Structure formats: C-alpha cells, structure tokens
Amino acid sequence: MREITVTQALEEAMIEEMERDERVITLATVRAPALENKFGDRRVRFTPISEAAFTGIGLGAAGSGFRPVVHWGMVTFSFVAMDQIVNQASKIRYMFGGQADFPVTYRCTTGGGAQIAAQHSQSPYSMFMHLAGLKIILPSTPADAKGLLKSAIRDNNPVVFFECSRLAGVTGPVPDGDHTVPIGVADVKRAGRDVTVVGLAYYVREALAVADSLAKEGISLEVIDPRTLVPMDAEAIRASVRRTGRLVVVDEAPATCSAASEIVALVTEDAETFRALTSPVQRVCAAPVPVPFSPPLEQAALPDRARIEAAVRRVLQKT
DSSP states (O other): OEEEEHHHHHHHHHHHHHHHOTTEEEEESSOOHHHHHHHOTTTEEEOOSOHHHHHHHHHHHHTTTOEEEEEEEEGGGGGGGHIIIIIIITTHHHHTTTOSOOOOEEEEEEOOOSSOOGGGSOOOHHHHHTSTTOEEEOOOSHHHHHHHHHHHHHOSSOEEEEEEGGGTTOEEEEOSSSOOOOTTOOEEEEOOSSEEEEEOTHHHHHHHHHHHHHHTTTOOEEEEEOOEEESOOHHHHHHHHHHHSOEEEEEEEESTTOHHHHHHHHHHTSHHHHHHOSSOOEEEEEOSSOOOSSHHHHHHHSOOHHHHHHHHHHHHHOO
8 A cells, every 4th residue: 555646546557557458558648758658659649739639549449459548638628529529439339239349548637726717627527427328437536546547448438537637636545456446336435424425526525624624513424425427326325315314415517417416316316315315405516607717716616615514514404
C-alpha cells in the first residue's frame, strides 16, 4: 500500500496496462513523457488538435484489434467530436449485433473550482449518461481512479472516464499489485445511521468533511460514492436509504437532468425504498448558470460544505 496522487495513480494504470497488453495504445494532444519514453511513438501518439479525428480513429482502432485510450484533455474539447461519440461510439456495438468488440476508453477532466471560466469548468457527465452503449466512470480517490481505469481499458465496450480536475493532486492509499475496481459497484466511504449522502467526485471528500463535523453533534452520515454512473449501483444506494430513511445527493453539475436527478429517481421509484423515506430527498447542485470566472461568483455557483450541511439538517427536521 502506497500514498500517491490521483494523477500518479492514473499514470501507473496506463503503464501497467500497456505493459500487460501490447494492444493498448494511447492518443492525445498533450505529450505524456513517461509513456513515450517507455513505449515509443508507435503506441503513444501525439495527435493534431482535432478531437473529431482522433476520437473516430480511436473507435476504428478498437474495432481493428487494438485497445485505445483516447485522451480528450478537458471534457469541453469532446464537444467537437459529438458525432463520433453520439452516433458512432455509443451505438456501434449494438449496430454490429454484438459481433465485434470496441474496447475504447475516452479520458477527460471535468469540473470547476479553479477559476478557468465557463467553457473549461463544466461537469456534463449526465449528457453522456443519456447515450445507451457507453459506460461512464467518475472516481474520487487514487485507488478508485487506478482500479477503474484498468477495468475500463480491459472492458470490451466504449467507456468515458471522467477525472475531476480538483482531485488531481489529492493523495491516498493505493494497493500494490494488479489493483482493479469492478465497474458498476458503488463504495460506502463512511458507514452511518441517520442520513445517506451520495457524493460525486470532489464532493465525496466534502461530504466526508461534513460527516466529521456533524459527528460532533451525534449526527451520523453514511457517505456513498457511486464511482460508476453507468452502470449505476442502484441497489447499494437503495439499501443505504432503506437503513437511514433520508437522502442527500451532492453533484457539481446543475440539477436539471443531472446524475443527481437519476440517483433520486432510482431511489424514489423503488417501492420499498420510497416507503422507508422519512423526509423529502434533497439535491445539492450547482446553480443553473455557466460557471463564472470570478472567484467569489464561482464559489457562489458551486456546492460547498455549508450547503451540504444545510441539506442534511433539512432532511433531519422533516421527519
């Protein structure tokens, strides 16, 4: 077990998977010296800045026997390749009748909090969740980041792997050896009895901080990290809510059509879980505005610990 950052964990995952399987290649517009030095420019491609081109190239390579990892950089840049993602990657295995595998992993950073303005501070993972045929991953710790990236590369379906930019330098323990995390399995980061808090990416850490604070008052929060948005581990979330009777979901994206909305729906449409609720569910999400460049305005637009705590107190009062 070692303490490393999320960035280091992701680099380790790439190196280990490229060592393990010579079919793994990577394409990106930013150089990766550690990979280039070890594997050479035949497997580590430094591409022109044309996301539409190398997104499609990656999918074609996946259908030709390779296992490409395509790095868009910021998720913003993926939008110029939406035809390749929406009309090709998400549908291609279905349209081939399952007769061909397309093991491509698309990596990108997501989220705000760094004062880099509206176009570079987006959290649009729910847009990709809507596309049947894509698996969607959003880890919050170095161990999960490494284990899930390795699982994504080994998966025979197109996977979009979101990396929260505010977590890049966060450190945490990562097991030694061939550490993998199964896709579609949530993780209870902290057990509790009073309120279930489902946090996404950066907000897992913030929810844990709120749990530490409220524990001093005898309030016990259970913090769950879905880790995978598609497939979503609905049963793990429902089981927690059936124990606590209360639910708060914290998501950096605006509430409308969000991952938070999907989590709430998965809870409330299940009869047994709905009967267990003792108060209305709460979503803590970003304001429905482009993320501002101004630090005070950005802070006002994004969720924070005070808003999470306020939501927890609301569900505790409405019993």
